Amino acid sequence: MKNISAAFFGFFLALNAFGQNPFVQTDTPTFTPPLSPRNVGYQISANLDTDSHIISGREKIYFLNTSHKAIESIQIHLYLNAFASNQTPMESEIAPLRKMLKVPVNRKTIGYCRILHLTVNFSSVLHTLQVNNTVAAFTLPYPLNPGESTLIEIEFETRLPRLVIRSGYAGSFHMIAQWFPKLGVLRKDGSWDCPQYGGNGEFYSDFAVYDVRFDVPEGFNIIATGIKQEKATANHRNKFHYYAEDVHDFVAIAWDQFKFRKRKVGNCQLTVAYPPGHESVSLREMDALEGTFRWYNTHIGPYPYSAYTVIDTPFCALPASGMEYPMISTGFALKLVPEWFRLPEETVVHEFGHSYFQGMLASNEFREAWVDEGINTYMTALIMEDLYGKCNFNALPRFCADGFDRMLNNDYTALRYQKPDQPADTYTNRNAYTEASYDKVSMLLKTMENIIGKDKIIEIMKDYFNQFRFTHPNGKDFLRIFNAHTDNRYSKLMDIVIHSNTVPDAAILQVNRVAIPPFKGFVPEKTAYMEATANEKTVRFTVIMGKHQLPLPVPYRLTFSDGSVLNGQLEAEESTKTVIVNKGSEIRLVEACIDPKREILIDMDRSNNRYSKKGNTARRMGSAALLLIVMELYFYVF
Template sequence: MPPCRSLKILAAAALAALAVHAATAAPPTPDDIPMAPANAAAVRTPSAPNAWGGPRTGTEATLSDRVASYRIDATLDPIRHTVEARQQLTWRNRSDRPVRSVYLHLYLNAHRNENSTFYTEERHGGEGFRSGLDAGDEKYGYTELRSVTQNGRKVPWTFVQPDGGPATDRTVVRFDLPEPVAAGASTTLDIAFFDQLPRVTVRTGYFDTFHLVAQWFPKIAVLELPGERGATTVRWNAHEYHAESEYYADFGHYDVRLTVPKGYTVGATGEPQGAPVEKNGLVTHRFVQGDVHDFAWTADSRTAPPLRATYKGAAGHAVQVTVLFPPEYRSNAAPVLKATLDSLAYFERTLGPYPYRAVTAVIPPFNGREASGMEYPTFFTADSVPDPAPGTMGEMTLDFVTIHEFGHGYFHGILASNEFEEPILDEGLNEFWDQRMLRARGQRLYATNSLLRRLGFAPAFDVFGFERIGLSLDEPADPLGENAWGRLEGVGPVYARTALMLHDLEAQLGKDTMERAMREYYRRWQFRHPSTADLRATLAEVSGRADLVNTVFEQQVYATQAVDDRIADFTSEEVVPQPGWELVGGRYVNVTLEQADERAEAARKRWRKANPDARDGTGPYPYRTAVVLRRRGAAVPQTLVVTFADGSRETVQWNGAEKWRRFEWVRPAQAISAQLDPDRRHLLDANKLDDGRTLAPDTSATRRWTLDFGTIVQTLLALLATV
């Protein structure tokens, strides 16, 4: 391992230890309402039946139990890349006690300077976000609170660090209210704020005339009640903006007016309301959306005429699909539109109805790619590729990112899991369902471009098999249920490892059972912030296989165990006469080894003469076949298939927890091969090459992987040369 990588891993481990320490040192709140601990992670206790108001029946006046309401008026200065805004935030106290202080996120302050929690973690423990692009001094941005009032009275505020991060972090702020909010009552805060957008390097910002304005407004934290996501008492859930974390917020209603210079195209969360209003060279656009927990928007003077289509699905209403794109990526727009329409159909069919009437996809411009691949309710940024031709890596990249970011609209948007503490429920579940959709479409990952494909050179890989590449399957460092930060290997493995875990679980439960369970999970928990325990309980209940589901979660979600079963030994030998004393004609004769061999060979000649068309591996004597299986990791249900020379097979199951197992047969034919996990149900297995053995040497796997790896490397080098 390179020294620099070792140092980064050690630093990440040190940060994880600091986060655990901080969990016991969090300062009390003025209300004595505790904060969720810094090391909060996968929940083990299912939520109460009435959590978040209970399951939505569809008969309520609103889709969600709205807790917050935002009315925002914002004006963009595209030259200085700033936003001036006023916000009315109405918040309802769901608890049974008065609340005197509330907590809000100012996510943009993660980019204020290098002393934020975000950049401190990145500097000491991680690597650059995505491409690691460093925009120099232009990468800094911030949110400044200009004024905060409650019923005309000034509200004082204090920056806090609930996770024990540096005192210079300003991503969480506490408002101490002049008037407490009684149990069940609501209050309205008037907030004036100013944003300086960063050069887009991490999820938000600008490049030239392009502006992606995300995580840009003061957003109230979540007050959780007992029985919700593992809470045992009323508590605030507000974490600093960590380098590996994303977001968590209450559902509410957004009514936002966005004012930009004339000539700028605007796209945003929700539906546009009426025609834009022009005045003094500025144009105001209004967007409204209920039952969402975030709001993001984009503005650019270079946007080409948008591509639009209407989706009509089972939800009973039409969905307006819009793709915004710059002229240089015109070739990408139609594929992004098609992938979005296909995603609406697939997710609606396999999970449940899409409840909104709009979805907007944005393709960032060239050199603005750090803004790609981000998700917000009814609004996401796609990727861009130079060559989206069918059957190329470009097509697959464009399709996958589009499907993935749309999918977040379900797992992060509608289900609204906590990405700080349980990224498995968003990034992990979403990755699994996206790959499932690609598999249903028959798509494979092509390690080639359009030119090579026209020449007939198009090696392809199964989408779930490709997830294995780059994972430390033999020595995973962190349980899947850990929170998003403080991980030895970062949050990246959550995506692929969760997808493989659920692939393997589905292989045991069956495709239809898994789909039925996930439909119920969506029905039961939409608009309600489920926990990992709620997912586990739903899978166990619907499948009727609580034993299997609970075992998998204990092995991979709440702990970390490698899966590594292999065929350690494989033999198949003739059972021939042996030397020694035997009774012949009424007296004992000592048969020598040489005599025994001669008798056996004579018997073989007679048999071959009588059976001239017999297959190799058959003869006058039976064969004793033995297969020894070894286990280095977690116990998983395994299938072993042994194939014999006469075409027959033996199939056995290994369901025990022992570290090894021997299977033996005495049959008329010799065995020619033994295959563990023939249906490839266990993609978490660290080494699939040791799952199969043949009696005769077979180097095809070695040749195949050498050629495939060489193909990937050459293709990636060629791709890099073109961008």
């Protein structure tokens, strides 16, 4: 054993001089040249006990200092400590969900990740380890200079919690996510980006090489990030080996009841892994996956990996649904979901979209969730319409709705106090995070689509993706690309929406109808006094419209009972406009509407856009009621 360690140490020192990642399969590399810098590598061996839900693991981490400074310490995530007690910040966030699922905090439901042994280049540094909830730090035995690399070895124990959000077990189903000690991200100035793990916001990591071996009880299957290298059985245990290059996370799912639906598209193997009884809905998920896969490859750029799997979670594991990971996502489906209700399809479209808008870009989901979720929510709605038409979310004729219709039914009060470009842990609650990061930004992009056209928006997204794939872009990078493509015409609106808690609004402020008495008086051009006949009665309609923080032209339409229609527009620089129309006394104003075609969706308060004797509240209330059964969980899992 000593000889093996010495040999590996010598081999590693040789690599250290050149900064090469030792975990790359040099004989059969997946990507040549590499897609990412590969300044991090993980080699993990893990054993899962499906009764205690404990993972016993050993990992070797290759780390290259890419900053401009020598560093003396390293920070790592211990994500599952978020479920270690009822006093963690995560627990306060997910308390409503835990109550709804009836999963109390107790000895059987807690989770944790603890480090048992820790060495750096074979020198123990366990005595320097300091753990603060889900973040740990330790001191290096010597400063690590820029351009130098090191080898970290960790023995760890992870207990999966009872599944409440994202990761954990439910029955024999094990969602093994955020499960191993994982490096934070070293910034160029030598500081660490390694925030605490909470319910809002998700993850940010370096691209890495993963070489992972899993040992599970016989009868259990493992589906994981990467490509399966081998599967062997010995001593009533199944042993799996997975390998992945240029991904920023590694997730595995262990279960003993998976069924599979497979479809090859080009060089990529698409798979839906589903529970018994989901044969019908799994076909819908596969069709959605193939359609989305083809759409992205055609319009945005190639998907480089050779596999992608959708995990259709069993009912007991629904809290794991609607999550994205490299090469894997979890669906949101029930055994009997009517075909007119396309939440299963939308979930597949949304989560696969994350393969592009976050997965291959790796923006910071914690610091700027809008760059990930806002863009991808818009792309989801765009692709759903291309694949399924206008009624792509709810296809019942009287309740026809797409993703934006659903968003317009939400209460956006929280947006008066929150903005998209704030860290995830600063939102007051989950709804505020969702409305600011997902809805507000996607509504902005839909507004832009309605103005500049779908083709232009797709061109912008393609350029952004291809310029910044595998480079960790931020919000400024996206806005720079967007503004360059639109000659800065909409930069003011983009800044208002993203960098402030302002909610742009257009409204019908006031409608007045005043009877005008018959004319009596001197007419200069006729040099005579005149009086109109008593039956010449006229009314004057005065309509006042306004805009708040909405530097766009906004159309309006006035419709009268005689069939006449007056169309006009508030110009970008106008904040109010008064329109006066004289009509015969028998004429009524049927409707006054600002933004009649609903093209300015960033005006999310539609309640003040229309003056009319008629209403359409029944349809909207019906649509909202239909969604109540899924929205509480939906807010958490997406």
